[in-house]
């Protein structure tokens with residue numbers, strides 16, 4: 001097996017070889033905000049606009065090629081999520097817009113007094129759309145998390161679930177503190193009372209293999225720009241549910257999924273790029289993931305290679321994260337939020353949320369930017385997480401997101417600069 005080393009794949013990402021005005025190499029720890037894309041993605045988008053650009057469903061060549069481009073994207077994302085059918089994949093502008101539209105459609109069949117459960121650990125895109133349903137009499141109940149390690153208080157879930165619970169909306173992983181939630185466990189408990197489960201997998205999808213059939217959830221959303229592709233949102237749902245739910249749609253559009261959920265003309269070049277992003281991850285799995293073939297023996301073809309690719313990424317990112325954590329923990333006056341126990345690394349994404357005594361998160365992020373290093377400071381729309389940690393008036397946290405293209409040298413440089421600033 002060829003072992004994975006980011007140095008062998010970084011040339012696929014043209015953005016990674018940039019330097020700033022001071023000739024410092026750009027370093028991207030902003031993956032949770034959005035990742036860089038491969039040349040294959042750029043070529044696919046450009047090729048769409050040059051050779052295939054048209055609207056759908058006509059007999060002329062470029063329209064036919066557009067239909068093929070869209071069909072390929074549905075198949076690619078179905079493979080990525082191991083969805084039973086490509087018709088279960090809905091595309092839209094981004095996860096937030098898809099979730100606002102979908103939540104309203106879902107609630108059309110609910111009654112005043114019905115309940116949903118949301119969590120304090122979620123991004124606001126998996127909170128605000130559900131809170132908006134309070135206007136029609138839906139009761140919203142909150143699942144809290146333990147600020148000590150930023151894991152959900154699952155012991156409280158059974159008390160919140162009841163016969164009026166229609167839906168549990170929960171994140172796959174926190175984009176602020178990295179916690180990976182036990183989705184299968186949550187699904188089991190929710191299904192026992194007849195509630196459905198909507199998973200926001202935007203922060204999970206770049207870091208671990210996802211299988212919607214294995215998770216057992218009913219709906220799952222993610223965003224391709226977080227896993228090396230363009231700005232496109234994805235929503236998966238069980239076919240029979242997507243088929244029976246009333247969508248907000250224009251009269252002439254397809255009455256069946258996925259068309260009934262995909263309002264208006266799509267971002268065709270983005271969908272061409274989405275397929276290329278998925279193909280890149282599959283190629284990575286084929287090249288470096290042979291050691292995982294046994295673990296994923298139930299999959300074949302691109303589905304297998306995708307699982308191998310994401311498993312390869314998960315292992316590398318986890319090792320690099322542990323290396324970073326080692327360095328961070330030695331910095332005087334540092335606070336690190338979320339799981340830091342090295343035996344529990346499988347319960348978290350490689351996303352660090354930190355504060356230093358001496359300097360605010362915003363000032364830290366600005367100092368790092370002056371060295372060519374990209375990070376984010378604040379709440380990253382995970383307003384409830386930051387509020388619950390008591391950090392709203394203190395500028396939130398500095399977020400350092402590890403991606404599979406980050407190197408040990410980049411992490412060492414970051415830790416060195418942070419140590420000097422502490």
Ligand SMILES: Cc1ncc(COP(=O)(O)O)c(C=O)c1O
Nearest residue numbers: 094095096123125175202203223
């Ligand atoms: C966990 C999580 N959920 C949802 C979103 C919103 O995704 P989008 O930008 O596709 O609307 C983000 C974006 O950062 C996120 O990190």
